[in-house]
Amino acid sequence: xxxxxxxxxxxxxTRGQQVTLRxxxxxxxxxxxxxxxxLGQGPQFIFQYYREEENGRGxxxxxxxGLQFPNYSSELNVNALELDDSALYLCASSSxxxxxxxxLTFGAGSRLTVL
Amino acid sequence: xQEVTQIxxxxxxxxGENLVLNCSFTDSAIYNxxxxxxDPGKGLTSLLLIQSxxxxxxxxxxxxxxxxxxxxxxxxxxxxxxxxxATYLCADPTGANNLFFGTGTRLTVIP
Numbered sequence: 001x002x003x004x005x006x007x008x009x010x011x012x013x014t015r016g017q018q019v020t021l022r023x024x025x026x027x028x029x030x031x032x033x034x035x036x037x038x039l040g041q042g043p044q045f046i047f048q049y050y051r052e053e054e055n056g057r058g059x060x061x062x063x064x065x066g067l068q069f070p071n072y073s074s075e076l077n078v079n080a081l082e083l084d085d086s087a088l089y090l091c092a093s094s095s096x097x098x099x100x101x102x103x104l105t106f107g108a109g110s111r112l113t114v115l
Numbered sequence: 116x117q118e119v120t121q122i123x124x125x126x127x128x129x130x131g132e133n134l135v136l137n138c139s140f141t142d143s144a145i146y147n148x149x150x151x152x153x154d155p156g157k158g159l160t161s162l163l164l165i166q167s168x169x170x171x172x173x174x175x176x177x178x179x180x181x182x183x184x185x186x187x188x189x190x191x192x193x194x195x196x197x198x199x200x201a202t203y204l205c206a207d208p209t210g211a212n213n214l215f216f217g218t219g220t221r222l223t224v225i226p
Contacts (some may be wrong), residue, residue: 040218045215107158
């Protein structure tokens with residue numbers, strides 16, 4: 001059973017650029033959630049994708065967008081990058097719709113630095 | 116909106132000591148409570164999940180308890196080891212699609 005994999009692990013962009021982060025969900029999971037973790041802070045929920053549609057969104061502007069593909073993998077896109085977007089971006093997969101708690105499995109994250 | 120607070124923000128203990136990490140939340144109407152471990156620059160590893168019908172969970176040297184009436188959870192680590200050094204985060208998986216995280220407690224276990 002493979003876990004959640006994210007790419008790239010590190011990247012550097014300049015203000016105003018666009019970035020795409022990728023996530024492959026754990027085998028058997030149908031849902032992907034994205035979190036932003038600034039240095040010294042807890043992760044903040046960006047949005048979740050289920051059945052290729054957005055299924056809940058946190059307090060993030062529209063320039064944060066995403067996609068989920070038929071194989072349940074996902075992308076996070078951020079347009080018009082700002083300095084404050086520098087953070088660790090975490091992807092988590094889960095099986096929505098099954099009984100019991102919605103237990104998330106996290107990837108190792110993508111570290112984005114905006115200069 | 117649920118807010119989760121973790122105390123202390125940082126903790127340094129000698130190897131072998133037992134320790135307690137605290138987590139409190141503003142909305143006691145939580146369903147589950149989950150504890151995670153995060154190593155520097157890495158993702159999160161789930162340690163323990165306390166579901167609504169439970170009051171505590173144990174895994175090896177770790178024990179987590181949940182008191183909904185007071186809005187508090189504690190993570191007890193017995194006989195701490197240098198390998199336990201990490202940041203510990205608690206989270207309230209209130210909804211089906213969101214986890215509210217605390218800011219974490221950064222633990223250092225000194226050999």
